[in-house]
Amino acid sequence: MPVQQARARSRQQKILRAAADVISRRGYRDAAVEEIAREAETSKGGVYFHFPGKEAILLALLDHTAGLLRGKVEAAIAAEADPVAKADAALRTLLRILAKHRTLARVFAVEAAGAGPRFNARVSAIQDEFIALIREQLDDAVAAGAIAPMDTTVVAQAWMGALDAVLQRYVTAGSGGAGRRSLDEIHETLRLTLLRSIGAEPAPRPTGNGDRQDSGDRHDH
Amino acid sequence: MPVQQARARSRQQKILRAAADVISRRGYRDAAVEEIAREAETSKGGVYFHFPGKEAILLALLDHTAGLLRGKVEAAIAAEADPVAKADAALRTLLRILAKHRTLARVFAVEAAGAGPRFNARVSAIQDEFIALIREQLDDAVAAGAIAPMDTTVVAQAWMGALDAVLQRYVTAGSGGAGRRSLDEIHETLRLTLLRSIGAEPAPRPTGNGDRQDSGDRHDH
DNA sequence: CAAAACCGACCGACCGGTCGGTTTTCGGGC
């Protein structure tokens, strides 16, 4: 019965979207299942028909989103040849996508943190995947002689943390403010800073990059 | 009546210490006031005699700790003359103290995150103070011509984020593990990476530093 | 002995999860 299956999947997607919304607004603990249900235009019972419990919703949301993100980042890496450019690409993609979906970024970086040890473990594992991704690129760059040897694990962690912090500010910052920076300005500063941090300053420098809007496929969540 | 005041302060301190303990174990939401009371060897009523509410406890804990931390960092900065060395000192002090008090680090970086918007705002403000502190040192370094001009706000954010992420891993990481690094190794990598990121590689380099264990004063919390 | 400090039973709000009942869907018999 592919009909029901499609329906079920669509319902689940709708609930996940609603959950992401509500959680990003209220935080995981204060996101009542009933409110998620309302946002998804269904009822508590409806939600519990599709998910075994509240916990499962966030876990599913986490995994689903992480999968999409990782796919994007891996694709971006594969599209580059030069090791340093690969690392740069991973960074750029992560920044761009997370910045576009502030809601998701909040859920990932903030809300899941205080949602209990099980979630911490999951988020930690997911972040580890991305850190590993960055680290691999750095390792390749070292192997290729493009940059000097270093503790790439720690450096990758630092990159991820820097990206996260800067993004956090960007997402959370009051909309007004005199010191407001555009995402592109932030990206450029961050890019230069991070590349310099591994001793790769005069990098390819795709300033007049023509690959903006790299693809048209839409599939939030 | 200085006697009562002293007693009151001592009670409050005891409750704050207990709160830090329980919160770091259970997380803010799951830290029941009654458990904090038990840990502080008092009762719920006793706690509510000293604090107007649960929220006030964490807020007080946050402010108190932030004050101590900032004092330490400012002292470390003041003790250096060279602009780059000042920035380096701020970083080193933050890393060392936070690493020493994992409990507090957890409360600051993790638990407060999911504890509601009011806490996010407070933690955000506190982090902003430290970011500002770092930024000032960077600005001075730029003014002194020690490093090239850059968007010091974003760079300071990145530094703070990098520090936080690396520290987070260090604090959270499973105790065993083959890739386990000592704090000193991490510090050195991070130091080099961050200094390089602002183009200050050949820094003073206090590798054979003699200022380890800079002071003996003990005052957790 | 009064005021400060402390105690803990209790209240009320909230929320995750359940469940009996209702509506919708859809394949197959006519």
Next chain:
DNA sequence: GCCCGAAAACCGACCGGTCGGTCGGTTTTG
């Protein structure tokens, strides 16, 4: 095309437990 009946999907009142906060009473303190 239409109807039907069963299964899938959905609904929301309700239950049980938790926990922040209250308050009248008790102990300690100066």
